Amino acid sequence: MALETSAEAPVPVRTVLQAVGGWIGKLGRVWVEGQIAECKKRGNTVFLTLRDPIAAVSAQVICSRQIFEVVNPAEGARVVIFVKPDFNATRGSFALTALEIRAVGIGELLARLEKLRRELAAEGLFSRERKRPLPFLPGVIGLVCGRGSAAERDVVQNAQRRWPAVRFRIEQSAVQGPYAAGEVIEAVKKLDADPEVDVIVIARGGGSLEDLLPFSDESLLRAVAACRTPVVSAIGHEQDSPLLDHVADLRVSTPTDAAKRIVPDVAEQLALVTQLRDRARRCMRGWLDREQAWLDATRSRPAIADPVREIERQAEQVDALARRARQCLDASLTRAGDDIAHTKARLLALSPAATLRRGYAIAQHADGGVVRSAAEVSGGELLTIRFAEDELTVHADHE
Structure with missing residues (x-):
């Protein structure tokens, strides 16, 4: 139970310490694990500083030399101790009294x-x-x-x-x-x-x-x-x-x-840089050689090596085609001229003008109709006599 105190009714220090000792005593005996941080032997008593294995917390442990030497752990060792919490009301100090010590074995660790x-x-x-x-x-x-x-x-x-x-x-x-x-x-x-x-x-x-x-x-x-x-x-x-x-x-x-x-390693890195530089140089040289070979092959082609010769060859082809075109055109015109001459000769042979030039004449009525017989002509009718070069107007006279 909590102590009932006030500023007007305080309690002595011994009463507080006795109460603290009573509260700690209620914890009972417990097993504690820790690491021995410090070990001091004084007569038949051993004072240990037991440190928590994780947190920065430690506690004082007091045990007899007989209990300690059963295991005899060294500083830094992990141990499990059966302790009884003890609070000294006279000095106001807290410690754990060891009743048994066990070393934490390798298997358990x-x-x-x-x-x-x-x-x-x-x-x-x-x-x-x-x-x-x-x-x-x-x-x-x-x-x-x-x-x-x-x-x-x-x-x-x-x-x-x-x-x-x-x-x-x-x-x-x-x-x-x-x-x-x-x-x-x-x-x-x-x-x-x-x-x-x-x-x-x-x-x-x-x-x-x-x-x-x-x-x-x-x-x-x-x-x-x-x-x-x-x-x-x-x-x-x-x-x-x-x-x-x-x-x-x-x-x-x-x-x-x-x-x-x-x-x-700086030496390894320098060697690697040198190796990579050599590889890059070889790759670049190979690429340049391939491009140079392609360029040389391209330049060796006739169209690139002698471009004027190609132009001359094309000009020769153009001239040959022009000559062939002129020859074809001349032949076509000659054939067409011959056809026209033949047609003209046939036309002239069939033309009435040719007959007239041989001494014949054509008699025509006033309306232009051709006189085919004397019976068609009336006495005194005006007729036109057409010759090859000119014509003559006459009056018909029947006897």
Whole structure:
């Protein structure tokens, strides 16, 4: 029940602390999982700092040396402890009293990691569709690694050997232990917020399963999945496979391999440029040779090689056709003239004028009618006598 107090009726500190101790005591005994961040032994008592595996929260654990030495865990080990919450009202301090300690075995850790892997895969954090391509030549590389670690030297030296102009933005953090996941998350977020950083590399050397547990931390995995910058996982060796490898945009086997994958080799690129330039030169030369051959073949044709000769040949054909046309026309006119002459001769032969020129004459009545016999003529009738060249008017006289 809540204490009934007021400014006029306050309660002593001991009463408040006793109430707090009573409330905490109602929690009862519980099993707690965590990671041993610190271990101090004083006489027959061991003081442990138990850190939450995900959140930055820790609690003080007190146990006897006999209980501790049953398992004898080292700092950084994952343990499960059966504890009784205890609040010291005299000092106002809270601690957990350990009644039993159990080490988290490899099999149990693997089972938990497999369960987390299935959950994240179901959410789509491992899908290929969300993987982002790495830039061909990053201007600034963000590197998260241990302080003075060999992984840092491997990445930096190999990258600069391949491309001397490459720049790094290095964030050093713990890479194992209870604080590793939190520090790596902060480093990743800091680099992701930097607009100059084109790619982020998380690098660490090899180690045991327990050493690499921070890189399977759920908070770290979700932070990497939320990054806008491509992330490369270079954790451990080829056989090591923390869950970060599945969430990152690219997984490499070693930190040295990370430098080779994110930075192109300047010598290889120069050789490639030379090769492509030679190929382009060969293609252009072949195209020019084909076009020159076509041009030469076109120029060798008679119409192009000697265009005047073709004009002369066409002129000769025109002249020949003109001569043939004139010959045909002359022949046609000659035949037509002969036909006209023959027709004219026949007409002249049949013409009355020809008969008149032989000495004959035609007598015509006054109305133009031809006198065919003397009986048709009346005495004294005026007749016209037509000769070949002229005519004569006479009067008929019957005897």
